[in-house]
């Protein structure tokens with residue numbers, strides 16, 4: 001008899017190390033559109049990002065992450081009350097197979113990938129890490145990605161991926177880039193109180209997921225797939 005060792009390394013083991021993962025507002029979720037209530041009289045969501053500053057693309061071991069390096073930006077309004085949030089970093093989630101890389105699903109449908117723009121509450125907290133531990137500390141803009149035409153703004157990052165193939169690799173670039181160009185044209189969104197989708201799974205995220213997917217080319221998806229295995233192998 002060969003002893004069978006079942007090695008569980010996925011989300012199922014996260015609860016052991018990150019008790020938050022057992023919480024009541026865990027992300028990602030399936031957005032059941034028929035159950036979403038209309039936004040009513042919520043104020044408009046507004047954002048402003050700096051364009052001309054050096055950014056770093058990092059390989060954190062899954063997908064890729066762009067650090068804003070503390071340069072100024074603002075996200076306010078919508079579900080965020082009177083607090084002002086600042087962009088800390090943005091990153092992606094891709095699947096190991098095309099078409100199933102997104103974290104959130106909409107009526108059970110997954111998308112090819114999902115971009116997250118991670119902001120923290122500068123009105124109430126003094127650092128990203130402090131804010132990341134508070135229920136109203138973070139606000140993440142989620143953008144669903146589907147295969148279609150090439151995305152020129154995203155390509156400014158995708159073309160750098162061959163230079164950060166290993167975990168910990170980092171490359172700094174100063175080509176002007178406007179994160180607002182990563183967002184869809186129509187800015188209708190779903191919002192709900194949730195958590196970080198990967199460890200430490202802290203329940204500190206106000207999720208704002210845009211309804212309209214953004215198109216990226218099949219080549220851009222392939223480049224992401226061949227350089228990164230999605231966070232699922234964390």
Ligand SMILES: NS(=O)(=O)c1ccc(Cc2ccc([N+](=O)[O-])cc2)cc1
Nearest residue numbers: 116118129132140195196197198200
């Ligand atoms: N995918 S996501 O929910 O947008 C997400 C965003 C950021 C992070 C990274 C992270 C966020 C917070 C901390 N912390 O406070 O120790 C450590 C790592 C993890 C996950």
Ligand SMILES: [Zn+2]
Nearest residue numbers: 091093116197
């Ligand atoms: Zn994410």
